[in-house]
Amino acid sequence: MADIVLDGVSRVFGHGDKRFVALDKVSYTVADNEFVAVVGPSGCGKTTCMRMAAGLEFPTSGTCKVGGKIVDRPGPDRAVVFQQFALFPWKTVQQNIDFGLRSLNVPRSEAGDRIAASIKLMGLEGYEAAYPHQLSGGMQQRVAIARAYVLNPQVLLMDEPFGALDAQTRTVMQEELLRVGRINPRTVMFITHAVEEAVYLADRVIVMTRRPGRIKETIDVKPVRLAEKWDNYERIEDVMDLESFVHLRTRIWRLLREQHDPADH
Amino acid sequence: MGPALPTRQLVLLSAVGLAIFFGIWTGAAWLELAPRRFLPMPWDVIDRAFKLTETRFSGQTLQGHLVISVERYLRGFILAVLVGVPLGLLMGWYRWLDYIVTPVFDALRFVAPIAWVPFAALWFGTGIGGPTMIIFAGAFPPCLINAYRGARYVETRYIEAAQTLGASGLRVVREVLLPASLPSIIAGLRISAGAGWQSLIGAELIAANAGVGLMMVRGQAALDTSIVMVGMIAVGLIGLLIDVALRGAETWIKAKQGH
Amino acid sequence: MRALTFLLLESGAGMTGADSGKTRLVVGGATIAGLIAAWYIASTTGAIPKLDFPSPEQFVAAARQVVVEPGFADGLLFDHLLHSVKIILLGFFAATAIGVPLGLWMGWSRTAEALINPIFLLIRPIPALAWIPLAIVWLGLDDAAKVMVLWFAAFVPSVINSYTGVRSIDRPIIEASRMLGIGRMAVITDVIVPGALPSIFTGLRLSLQGCLTALVAAELLGAILGLGKVLYQAGLDIYPAMILVGMVAVALTGFVLTALLDVVESRSMPWRKR
Numbered sequence: 001m002a003d004i005v006l007d008g009v010s011r012v013f014g015h016g017d018k019r020f021v022a023l024d025k026v027s028y029t030v031a032d033n034e035f036v037a038v039v040g041p042s043g044c045g046k047t048t049c050m051r052m053a054a055g056l057e058f059p060t061s062g063t064c065k066v067g068g069k070i071v072d073r074p075g076p077d078r079a080v081v082f083q084q085f086a087l088f089p090w091k092t093v094q095q096n097i098d099f100g101l102r103s104l105n106v107p108r109s110e111a112g113d114r115i116a117a118s119i120k121l122m123g124l125e126g127y128e129a130a131y132p133h134q135l136s137g138g139m140q141q142r143v144a145i146a147r148a149y150v151l152n153p154q155v156l157l158m159d160e161p162f163g164a165l166d167a168q169t170r171t172v173m174q175e176e177l178l179r180v181g182r183i184n185p186r187t188v189m190f191i192t193h194a195v196e197e198a199v200y201l202a203d204r205v206i207v208m209t210r211r212p213g214r215i216k217e218t219i220d221v222k223p224v225r226l227a228e229k230w231d232n233y234e235r236i237e238d239v240m241d242l243e244s245f246v247h248l249r250t251r252i253w254r255l256l257r258e259q260h261d262p263a264d265h
Numbered sequence: 266m267g268p269a270l271p272t273r274q275l276v277l278l279s280a281v282g283l284a285i286f287f288g289i290w291t292g293a294a295w296l297e298l299a300p301r302r303f304l305p306m307p308w309d310v311i312d313r314a315f316k317l318t319e320t321r322f323s324g325q326t327l328q329g330h331l332v333i334s335v336e337r338y339l340r341g342f343i344l345a346v347l348v349g350v351p352l353g354l355l356m357g358w359y360r361w362l363d364y365i366v367t368p369v370f371d372a373l374r375f376v377a378p379i380a381w382v383p384f385a386a387l388w389f390g391t392g393i394g395g396p397t398m399i400i401f402a403g404a405f406p407p408c409l410i411n412a413y414r415g416a417r418y419v420e421t422r423y424i425e426a427a428q429t430l431g432a433s434g435l436r437v438v439r440e441v442l443l444p445a446s447l448p449s450i451i452a453g454l455r456i457s458a459g460a461g462w463q464s465l466i467g468a469e470l471i472a473a474n475a476g477v478g479l480m481m482v483r484g485q486a487a488l489d490t491s492i493v494m495v496g497m498i499a500v501g502l503i504g505l506l507i508d509v510a511l512r513g514a515e516t517w518i519k520a521k522q523g524h
Numbered sequence: 525m526r527a528l529t530f531l532l533l534e535s536g537a538g539m540t541g542a543d544s545g546k547t548r549l550v551v552g553g554a555t556i557a558g559l560i561a562a563w564y565i566a567s568t569t570g571a572i573p574k575l576d577f578p579s580p581e582q583f584v585a586a587a588r589q590v591v592v593e594p595g596f597a598d599g600l601l602f603d604h605l606l607h608s609v610k611i612i613l614l615g616f617f618a619a620t621a622i623g624v625p626l627g628l629w630m631g632w633s634r635t636a637e638a639l640i641n642p643i644f645l646l647i648r649p650i651p652a653l654a655w656i657p658l659a660i661v662w663l664g665l666d667d668a669a670k671v672m673v674l675w676f677a678a679f680v681p682s683v684i685n686s687y688t689g690v691r692s693i694d695r696p697i698i699e700a701s702r703m704l705g706i707g708r709m710a711v712i713t714d715v716i717v718p719g720a721l722p723s724i725f726t727g728l729r730l731s732l733q734g735c736l737t738a739l740v741a742a743e744l745l746g747a748i749l750g751l752g753k754v755l756y757q758a759g760l761d762i763y764p765a766m767i768l769v770g771m772v773a774v775a776l777t778g779f780v781l782t783a784l785l786d787v788v789e790s791r792s793m794p795w796r797k798r
Contacts (some may be wrong), residue, residue, distance in 0.1 A: 056425050076431035086426035090444035090521075099440070103431030147430070270634045278638035286643045303662060351549070361551070368552035369559065376777035377737040378770050380752075382744055383759030383767040388576060464652035467741040470656055478654075482745075485657035493657045500650035508649070 002067045002077075002154030002187045004030040004053050009062035011048055013211075022048055024212035025062065031105045035181065035188040037202035039195060039252065044214030046191045050157050053189055054080050066155055076100045079148035083160040085140045087132040093119075093143050094128040100151045118150040121180060138169035145177070149184065156188045162197065171236055174200060199245060200236055207255045216255055224248060305491040313491040314498070322492065323483040324475055331499060334465060334476040337393060341400025342461045349408025349457070356409075357416020358434060365376065372462050378403035378460070379428055379467045386472045396468040396476070400507045403464030404457040411453025415446020458511055462504045532639060539655030578765035586765035587772075590754065596766055597757035599749050601773060607749040609777065611667055613734045615674025620731055624724055630683070631637040631690025646681060652677030652738045656745055673742050677734035685727025689720025722796070725789045732785055736778050751777065 011023040023045040030036040038046045051057040052064040055074040064071050074080075079100070087096050097118060101111045119125060121175055122142040132140050141161060148156060162170045176196060181188070181201075192198050198205045203222040208215055225231065228244040239245055270278070287307055294304045301309070317327035325333065356363040380401060385398040419442055427441045444449075469478020477496050484492025560580070566572045567579035578586065582752065590596040590604075597604070630637045655676045656669075663669035687704075701715045743752020751774050758766035791794070 054425075054429055056428070074425070074428040074431075076429070078429065080426070080429040082422055082426060084422055086422040088423060088426070088441065088444070090447075091440075099427070099432070100430035103433070103436070151430070267743045270638055275638050278635060279642045282639040282642045286646070298698040299662075364548050364551035365555045367548075368556055369668065372556070372775075375775040375782070377733075377740045377774055377778065379737050379741045380755060380771050380774045383755050384764070386759060386766070387762065387764065459651075462738075463653055466651050467653040467737075470653065471744045481654070483587040484659050488661055490658065490661050491573075493661060497650050497654045497658065499649060501646075504651060509588065 001035075003032050004155060004187060004189055005063075006049060006052070007065070008064045009049070009052065009059045009064055011045065011052075011057070012060045021212040023059075024214050026208075026215055027062075028206055028215060028218070030187055030189050031186045032187055035185075035190065035197035035201060035203045036202075036206060037190045037192055038206045038208060039192055039198045039256070040208030040213070040216075041210045041256065042193065043213075044208040044210040046208050047159055048213070050080075050159050050189055050191050053155070054078055054157050056080075069239065076103055076151045077153055078155040078157055079151050079153035080157070081141075081144050081148050081158040081161045083163045085132070085144045085164070087140055087143055087147070091239055092129050092131055093124060093135075094133070096143055097147045097150050100147065104151065109212045114150050114152075118146040121149065121183075122146040122176070135164050136169070138173060141165060141169075141173060142176075145180070149180065154187060156186045158188065158190045160192050161190075162194075163192070165167050170197075175234075177201060195249055195256070196240060199248050199252065200239060205248075205252060207252055219248065219252060223250060302488060302491050305494070310491045310494045310498070314495045317480075317492070317495055323480055325480070327480070327499065329496065330475060330477045330480045331503065334469065334478065335503065337476065338400055338462060338465045339391070341397040341465070342404050342458060343456060344397070345401045345404035345408050345461065346454065349405045350412045350453075353409040353412025353414075354416045354438050354446070356413050356508075357419075357446075358438050359441055370406075374406060377422075378401075378464045379471075382468060382471050385468070389421060391474050396465060396473050399460045399464045399468035404461030406455035407453045407460060408450075411449045411456070412446060415449030415453075416442040418449070419445040429523050442488075447518050448515070451511065451518060455511045455515070458507045459504065462500075462507060466500055494522045574764075575762070576764065578768055582765035583768055586763070586769045590613045590766065590769055597749075597753050601754075601769075604749055604751050604754055605773065605777065608739055608743070608751045609781075611670050611674065611750070612732075612739055612777075612781070614667075616678050616732060616735050618671065619675045619678035620682045620728060623679045623731070624686045624727070627683040627686025627724075627727070628690055628712075628716065628720060631720070632634040632712070637687075647676070648680055648684075650676075652680070652734055653741045656738075656742050659742070660745070665706070665748070670706075670739060670747075673738045674735045676763035677738035678731035679779060681734060682724075682727045685723045685730070686720060689723030689727075691714055692723060693719035718793075721793055725731045725785075725793075728789075729782065732781055733778070736774070736781070740774055 006029070007027050007028045009037055010021065013020045013022055022043075024048065026045070038049060042045045048057060053066055053071060055071045055078070058064075058072075061241055071078075084127075088099070091099070094115060097115050099110060101114065106114065119128060122145055124139070124142055124146060127135065127139065127143075132143065135143070141164075144161070162173050165173060178201060190198070190201060199221055203220075203225075205219045205221055206215060207217050207219065224244050228242060230239050230242065230245070233239045235240075240249075290307060293299075294301065294306045298304065305313075314327065319326065321329070351448050352362075352366065356366055381399055381402045382395075385402075389395040389398050416438075423441050423445055424437060427437050432440065454456040465476075466478045466481075469476040470482050474480050477499055481496035484490075484496065530652060563572075563778060564580050567574070567577070574582070586596075590601045593600070595601075595603075599607075626640065629703040630640055643727070652673060655673045659672040661667040663672060697719065698711065698715060701711050738754065739750070740752045743750040744756045745752075747753040747756070754773070758764075758770055
């Protein structure tokens with residue numbers, strides 16, 4: 001079992017007059033091998049949720065558990081893919097992917113096999129000795145995903161992983177992620193502000209509000225996907241044209257639009 | 266500021282500048298504003314430099330003194346790098362170490378390195394140990410400060426990535442903080458190399474049994490300005506060489522990391 | 525308790541807790557107090573030989589000797605201090621009064637740069653301390669010789685940093701001010717100098733440090749009065765307590781002069797956030 005459970009999680013920054021509630025008693029669960037996307041306007045605390053699951057930040061109150069254990073530090077059982085990739089510029093592709101394996105003390109021969117497998121999975125053959133700055137954004141993100149997958153983690157935490165990519169590369173990567181996810185299903189918390197991406201990838205979409213960060217609504221995508229047989233379509237644009245998809249997308253759009261404070265404009 | 270000058274004009278102006286400098290020097294010596302032993306002609310200095318490579322002065326030839334100086338220098342400088350850089354990086358990561366070392370370091374920072382000379386001579390003598398300690402005192406602070414600053418300003422995402430990949434503290438220091446702060450460290454090494462070289466000369470002027478600094482002091486005692494000037498030129502040239510080498514290393518590392 | 529776990533656990537950059545300033549102060553104070561206690565214990569038990577390093581009592585006695593009476597190395601500490609500071613200020617001002625304008629001019633005018641830079645490049649690599657023997661041959665052990673050495677120590681950094689200061693001003697700022705039809709003189713006083721000021725002060729700081737080092741070195745090589753003279757005499761007499769007193773005096777001098785420069789810096793750049 002590797003589920004993520006946020007239970008009444010609040011996060012408060014600053015104190016006194018400058019007190020600012022980023023998350024207000026947020027509770028949700030990402031079930032074992034479930035893919036949950038969290039969407040919301042910037043500043044709604046969606047990234048903070050992910051960072052808590054990663055052990056990079058801690059709740060002011062409430063608990064965040066992964067696999068039944070309270071998260072108290074970062075660790076390779078919860079692999080993180082960052083928006084800015086965060087590849088080590090001074091390490092080659094191979095060395096970047098190897099970094100986590102060495103923390104786990106995986107025997108060298110086994111590590112070699114696993115690296116080769118994840119390089120193949122992400123279509124990175126031939127780039128083993130390249131440095132990140134020699135790769136395009138899309139390729140860098142493949143390396144970042146390979147670096148996470150190679151650890152065979154129970155939980156994958158992704159923070160707008162495709163946010164820094166151009167539209168085309170983004171589409172390719174989304175299809176790729178879905179493909180890899182089918183081969184190796186994992187518990188995934190996927191943070192994004194792109195509604196289509198969330199609907200396309202996730203089993204469930206959590207919509208959050210801003211100031212304070214709360215859950216607005218949870219939308220089940222999986223039943224629709226199965227009923228409408230989205231998986232029979234290979235390309236993302238074909239899925240996006242389906243009425244069932246458009247319907248879900250519009251619904252989430254509305255939820256996000258509603259919270260636009262008129263005073264902002 | 267205007268646009269860059271055309272090369273021809275630049276060369277011409279530079280030549281004029283140098284001509285003025287050497288013109289004043291030669292002119293003053295020619296007019297004998299001071300006795301020639303106090304103000305030698307430029308070529309007297311060159312001539313003296315060649316003579317010093319052949320005949321010994323205060324125990325060594327010019328190159329002999331230089332070898333001794335450089336050897337001492339390397340000893341002190343390398344020691345400073347080996348202690349300062351790792352300590353600075355560790356202080357950038359382990360907060361308790363930062364809290365303990367920083368106040369001590371700050372208290373010692375205002376002691377001019379050269380003020381360690383009496384203790385250095387008392388504790389380690391004037392042969393190898395004393396001067397090495399003075400060079401260390403000069404070269405150590407920039408090593409530590411730049412490694413520390415480099416480590417503190419490493420982008421958070423690299424550190425977080427390493428932590429989520431399960432790296433231990435020491436591994437973060439070695440594989441993330443060290444490479445990420447290399448540009449800062451090398452910049453520190455350049456400052457440190459210059460400070461160390463200056464400290465070496467100071468130490469050798471005051472308390473040493475050989476070396477280019479001693480040669481200069483003996484030249485001074487013999488009221489032989491040309492020997493002193495040969496020493497100054499040699500010291501300047503070696504200092505310049507060290508800096509050029511480190512600057513090369515800096516460019517190389519930056520290019521390698523894709524800056 | 526949280527502060528303690530926070531301290532003992534490894535921590536990353538950017539994790540600045542609200543109480544980190546206080547913790548820093550407490551741990552820092554405890555470290556210094558611990559070192560002084562260790563010094564006291566080590567010297568009373570004889571773990572440190574008295575001939576290598578003084579005990580706290582010896583240090584206090586030596587300090588009293590030189591501060592109150594009868595003095596050391598031909599003077600009271602005050603006399604030595606006054607003499608050293610006088611030379612430092614003389615050298616510092618003589619050098620920077622020429623160095624800063626020269627650096628600014630070289631930054632501003634390509635012609636000036638082309639003309640002066642080669643000469644400057646000849647002087648620059650020579651460490652300030654290497655001028656000491658020449659200064660002694662030319663000017664003897666007088667104050668003049670020391671001022672000459674300090675002049676070189678302070679001159680080089682003040683030129684370099686003033687020059688870089690001008691060169692690092694955003695070109696658009698200069699061009700904009702030119703387009704506004706501001707006179708040449710006004711561009712220099714209102715744009716160039718303020719723009720270069722942060723860098724100029726970096727240079728002045730280095731100049732001041734250079735002066736202090738050069739002064740101590742020059743006085744160690746021969747002086748009638750001065751902090752370096754105290755160190756020299758104490759070294760000669762193998763009088764560790766007085767060596768330590770001399771070092772503390774040098775450090776305090778450096779500290780106070782740097783602090784004064786800090787005050788001047790923040791006063792002259794009120795627009796900068798500190």
